[in-house]
Amino acid sequence: MIKKYYLLSPGPTPIPEDVLSIAAEPIIHHRTPEFSKIFMEVTEGLKYVFGTKEDVYILTSSGTGAMEAAVVNTLSPGDKVITINAGKFGERWGNIGKACSLNTKEIVLDWGAGYAKEQLEAELKANPETKAVLTQLSETSTGAIYDIKGFAEVVAKTNAILVVDGISGLGVMPCPMDEWQVDVFLSGSQKSFMIPPGLAYLALSPKAWKMVETSKCQKFYFDIKKAKKNLENKTTPWTPGISLIMQQKKALDRIKAIGLDGLFKHHQVLGDATRAGVKALGLQLLVKNPGNILTAVKTPEGLDGSKLVKTMQGKYMAYIAGAQDPNKGKFFRIAHLGYMGGFDIITALSALEMTLKDLNYPVEMGASTQAAQTVLRENWE
């Protein structure tokens, strides 16, 4: 049998063929009007997706680089910050805080747990010297989403800034930066932006820009002031990932054609269909507040979760994601963000059913796909 490769992970995500082929075009020089034109079009397109009038900066790095950039450009050693750690990426904010000698108050929760804006409000009242709240729009390690709108309402009343990692959430669910008053918003190219990894995007509110002026954290490659000065000349301080930016232009054309609302609705349907399928198999979702980025499913009692993922990937070439340390094997993640269609969900669920059968788990073949099909069909437009 010819076995095809199905990418069903929350980054990298599948890339449209016409976006892939852009990378096969000859490279043009980045210090030219031709490239500046593309670069500025991408910058404008990103502003649309971010929902901001502020400039969005294109960094040549993975999303973690933009997380570091968010911290080192606004904060100083010793600054008090609050991080919400209910997964791998919330934990990462704490690690960056440590690396930058911040005074980090980590709110450590169970993986996938929720956190209410009232809790954040109380925390901020108890810690009035807080300079920043660092969180995620979507916690990629569990698929849980946070109430960023509520967080922003609470943080806006203080002197602190709200820093939101939108690496997997941005473009999948609403989070209009300016309207909601997010102060630092960032994302990565390999998620809903539908291009390969290698670029990261970062925007700052006027409140955050004020903090840039006094920030004392060490920085060079990620220095946003250098990026700002260069953007005035329609360029970047360092050589950018040219081919990726060319690809992003094409992918943004697609995003603009669908429109943000269309994109949100699309992901909603895929999320609903996946959850319906999983429930039809009698399996349990990991989190109470799942977003439409991915669906995390608890490994059924008695099964080896690592073996389940290995079979999905190795035998059926359905590249879902496992759970990350320290929860390896306890759950698995079916992603539905980026360039995914309804039949990708059917593929994921079919492969899951076949895998469960292989592992001698009682499963009615077709139960989950049937449920998903119903959701997809009702919303197919």
Next chain:
Amino acid sequence: MIKKYYLLSPGPTPIPEDVLSIAAEPIIHHRTPEFSKIFMEVTEGLKYVFGTKEDVYILTSSGTGAMEAAVVNTLSPGDKVITINAGKFGERWGNIGKACSLNTKEIVLDWGAGYAKEQLEAELKANPETKAVLTQLSETSTGAIYDIKGFAEVVAKTNAILVVDGISGLGVMPCPMDEWQVDVFLSGSQKSFMIPPGLAYLALSPKAWKMVETSKCQKFYFDIKKAKKNLENKTTPWTPGISLIMQQKKALDRIKAIGLDGLFKHHQVLGDATRAGVKALGLQLLVKNPGNILTAVKTPEGLDGSKLVKTMQGKYMAYIAGAQDPNKGKFFRIAHLGYMGGFDIITALSALEMTLKDLNYPVEMGASTQAAQTVLRENWE
């Protein structure tokens, strides 16, 4: 007329068609055995090009990111370092030193000036507390090369490490890291490595690794200890530039097929041909110690250097590079590194002749191409 785009700049450089097309292939997930295999093959290939038994780390950033990584992983605030500033990139070491609160002694020279190992030896004797010497294999802003072999001999006798930016020089001219005792060696993907910008490469000697243990500079994204730990599991700490790494594998196949000595000889011929052509037009080279990375040519008396570059680029679409601030207009740079053939040199020189004619500079059409052809033909094998 159909006008074709000729990339003749010292980065980005032209990319072989079969390497470009790799980027149009579907993305595979980076936490899989399939990708790990490619990743480790690239790591091994880079070790060959670097001339080292040490691991070469793949960073998703431009070359400047690797420059920052070299500093923040080995040094601490207050450390005395020596930088050789005879161009834009030597100056950059000083700027990174400033950003990281190092005690930087900048040796400021005229752009393109040479610096002898005896001078460095005297400097190190006068500053015995020096922790690092930061320099370039090739100063891309002028095309001048340094005596890294000599520098290394001198530095090896001290407690300092020699940090060499080989962004444009590595792969073009010899600099076997282990044999010459270079302590930190780094490069970027868009030069002789023949792929688009977006990746940077970094290797450390045992002497440099010792300094990693005590380094106190702030770091997170570029933390080499995290990269080391992940490399043991054949992966990277953060999502890597997957498509670029896939391209690098293909380009390394080409590099290995030619062999390093073949590559050096190739660049020698292109450099010789370019210099012969430039001299045949009665123009002057900028530097006394030119490498085979690029040829910097002084703007002839009475001509507007910026206009010359603009005409080359705008009218003839021959994308040579101008001089960078503060020497804008004073000279221009014809690159001959990466995926360049003999006829690319002929193209560059022809366009230069036509441009000079357009600017009413007395020029004998064909004089430079004739001279270059002779060099190329004698060495064509």
